[in-house]
Every structure is written in structure tokens, then in C-alpha cells.
Amino acid sequence: MSSSNYIKKVAIVGATGTVGKFIVEELLKLGKHEVTAITRKDSPAASSIPAGVKVAAVDYSDESSLVDALKGQDALIITMNVQAPPETQLQLIRAAAAANVPYVLPNEWGCDMADEQFGKEIFLGGSEVPARKLVEELGKSSWIAVVSGFWYEYSLGMGEQCYGMDVKNKTWTFFDDGETKMNTTTWPQSGRAAAKLLSLPIEPETPGGPSLSSFKNKFVYVSSFLLSQKDMFESVLRVTGTKESDWTIKYEDSVKRYEEAKKRALSGDMTAFPKLLYSRAFYKDGVGNFEARRGGLANDILGLPKEDLDEATKIGVYRDENGLRYKHVDAAK
Structure with missing residues (x-):
């Protein structure tokens, strides 16, 4: 299968953050992607972006700067503090749609938010559910939510x-x-999961083989x-x-x-x-045991x-x- 069956350009918000650091590290190790860190123009984090990562400085008050930064990207990874304003993620999703970014990995990276009642009880569903729904409503991108516990x-x-x-x-x-x-996951395994996921062929290379498209608008369950x-x-x-x-x-x-x-x-x-x-x-x-609740993990598919x-x-x-x-x-x- 040609290289056109693989995504190449990956943008990430929170490249130096808690889990973002490990995602970037694993993407660079694999060496299959061109990685761009989306940062605020006045962010001190820009100085600690690792070598080999491009930097796109944006102004969140100007949607066109977000759209311009995301044009040509194949995937957008969003990692932010859970206390970040929900509107920030929604801005990014709208910009990704306007820039025709095919895949968005929203700010999940934790509990199994497919259980919406559980999401309400832990105060996080109010930001994560609308984000996934907005991706679907705009119809330009597909979301893939990585659940790691x-x-x-x-x-x-x-x-x-x-x-x-x-x-x-x-x-x-x-x-x-x-x-x-x-289920609980180490930081490096979380990084590997995202990098390996985005390294899958877009469409299966063999009948029934693993593919990125098979996870469109779905949750991916991984664990250490x-x-x-x-x-x-x-x-x-x-x-x-x-x-x-x-x-x-x-x-x-x-x-x-x-x-x-x-x-x-x-x-x-x-x-x-x-x-x-x-x-x-x-x-x-047993809400924390998604391995049992969801019929297994994607660890083997991703080669973790x-x-x-x-x-x-x-x-x-x-x-x-x-x-x-x-x-x-x-x-x-």
C-alpha cells in the first residue's frame, strides 16, 4: 500500500504538558510523522518544545490564526488541563473543521467517558461530550478518544x-x-498508544487488518x-x-x-x-475496569x-x- 494510506502531519496542543510530552516523544521515536506544536503566541512553553518539532504560534482570539495553523494537518491531538475552559477545545475543533483536518483526538486521556452518567458524576462529561458531538455535527473531521484510565x-x-x-x-x-x-496506564504507554494509533494505515492493508478509519468516532481502550x-x-x-x-x-x-x-x-x-x-x-x-466492560483492549492491535x-x-x-x-x-x- 502506498504512503498515501498513512497520515503524515500531526498537530498537537499541549506538546510540553502532562501527557503531551510523552505523545510527542513517542511520535518522534517512530519517525513517521511531521509534528507541529500549537502554542499561544505568548506561551513560555514554546522555548521547551523538543528539537524536530515545528511550532505554530496562534492567537485564540483570532480563529483565522488557528485555521491557518491547522491547514494541511492530518490529525489534531488536544491535551489540556481538565480545568481549562471548555470553549478552548471547542475553538480548536471548529478550526480543525474549517481547515479540513480528518482526525481529532480530543482531550480525553483518562476515564471511560463513553459512560455519560459516570462523566456527569465526576464533573468531566460537561466538556468532553459536547466536544465529541461538535466534531460530528461539523462533519469535516472524525474524533478518536483514547481512554487510558x-x-x-x-x-x-x-x-x-x-x-x-x-x-x-x-x-x-x-x-x-x-x-x-x-485499568491504569503509565505516561509512556499513553504516549505510545497515541503514536501507534496514528501510525496505523488509514484503510486496512489486508482484509480485516487494523486501520485508523476503523476507530472513527469511537473510543480506543488501552492500559498498562x-x-x-x-x-x-x-x-x-x-x-x-x-x-x-x-x-x-x-x-x-x-x-x-x-x-x-x-x-x-x-x-x-x-x-x-x-x-x-x-x-x-x-x-x-466496576466503572474503572473498562477492560471487562468494553470487551478487551486495543493494546495488541497497537503493538503496545x-x-x-x-x-x-x-x-x-x-x-x-x-x-x-x-x-x-x-x-x-
Whole structure:
């Protein structure tokens, strides 16, 4: 099949951000795409764009600058903070349609937002559902939403409010019995998933073969590990060389934990948002186990590798020990 059956030009918003950094890294490793970082004209991030990536500085108050930056692109990847104004993503989607960009990977990269009720309960559906619907209404692009669950090493290292671990104080809070399993993905695996997805042939090269077009307006489910909190705890014990008796173990009802955090969030205390988000995802309804709910993963289709849990856990422990909440570390040193 000719090279015209593969996309070439990929634009990304958030190229130096939490997951965007890893997507760009993996795209560059594959070497199959021309990557353009879409940045604000006054953004300091432009100076940290890696070599080999083009930069298109835009003005979000001028739609024509967005359209011009996206002309000729085959795909637009959107990665932004969940607290970014929803209108920003909608602006980008409208510009992508005006520029005839065939594929848009919207700002998903997390929980399974195909479950719209769940999306409402974690306060995120209000921005993600309209984004996908707008792509379809405009009719110029197709969306592909990458669902990876929570980022493992990030969530593990975010303290008790996420996966329950507090390394410094040697405490662990289990939600319910701590045995509810959920899919979780490392940052590098998230980057690989996006890069490998966009490296698929647009149309199948063999009957029934993998293709980018087969994912049009669909969710792509990827994962590094299917774990319970107790599975995570066992890995932490191995990595830290500690034993269970060294830790203070607590148990909390996931529903009560969620409701308490929701009450705080609705009163304006958004520091409760992570607690709300993770508590709801650990409900015994299995909403976090999309591997089971959606009939499997796309890992094999995309050629994603099996990963070492303890190596990923080392990074999470390192992050928690050093209070790294939003900074990247490549490895625990």
C-alpha cells in the first residue's frame, strides 16, 4: 500500500504538558510523522518544545490564526488541563473543521467517558461530550478518544487522595475492601498508544487488518495494568523493602468518601476534586475496569508492550516521597 494510506502531519496542543510530552516523544521515536506544536503566541512553553518539532504560534482570539495553523494537518491531538475552559477545545475543533483536518483526538486521556452518567458524576462529561458531538455535527473531521484510565505513576504519587498511598507517613487508605480492580496506564504507554494509533494505515492493508478509519468516532481502550489498591500495595512493599506491619492501614467506604468530596467541591472547594474523582472510579460497579466492560483492549492491535509494574511503582513512590505533584521525572534516581 502506498504512503498515501498513512497520515503524515500531526498537530498537537499541549506538546510540553502532562501527557503531551510523552505523545510527542513517542511520535518522534517512530519517525513517521511531521509534528507541529500549537502554542499561544505568548506561551513560555514554546522555548521547551523538543528539537524536530515545528511550532505554530496562534492567537485564540483570532480563529483565522488557528485555521491557518491547522491547514494541511492530518490529525489534531488536544491535551489540556481538565480545568481549562471548555470553549478552548471547542475553538480548536471548529478550526480543525474549517481547515479540513480528518482526525481529532480530543482531550480525553483518562476515564471511560463513553459512560455519560459516570462523566456527569465526576464533573468531566460537561466538556468532553459536547466536544465529541461538535466534531460530528461539523462533519469535516472524525474524533478518536483514547481512554487510558488514570495515569499510574502520577496517581500513585499524588498522595492519599488518589490511590490511597502516603509514603512519608507509611499509611494506606483502602476504599471499601481495597480489592476493586481498575485499568491504569503509565505516561509512556499513553504516549505510545497515541503514536501507534496514528501510525496505523488509514484503510486496512489486508482484509480485516487494523486501520485508523476503523476507530472513527469511537473510543480506543488501552492500559498498562489492571490493578486493585491491594495489588498496588503489594508492589510498593516490594519496591520499598517494607512489610505490611510497617504501614498503618485504613479503610473508607467509597460512596461516603465520594459524597463528602462532592459536597466540598459543590461548595467551591475544588481541592476535593481528586478525592471525588478517584473515589467514584473505585466504586464496586466496576466503572474503572473498562477492560471487562468494553470487551478487551486495543493494546495488541497497537503493538503496545507489556510493562514492569514494579518499575512504574518506583517512579510513583519517588514522586510521593519528593512531593512531585505536576512535574515530570523520567526515573527514580
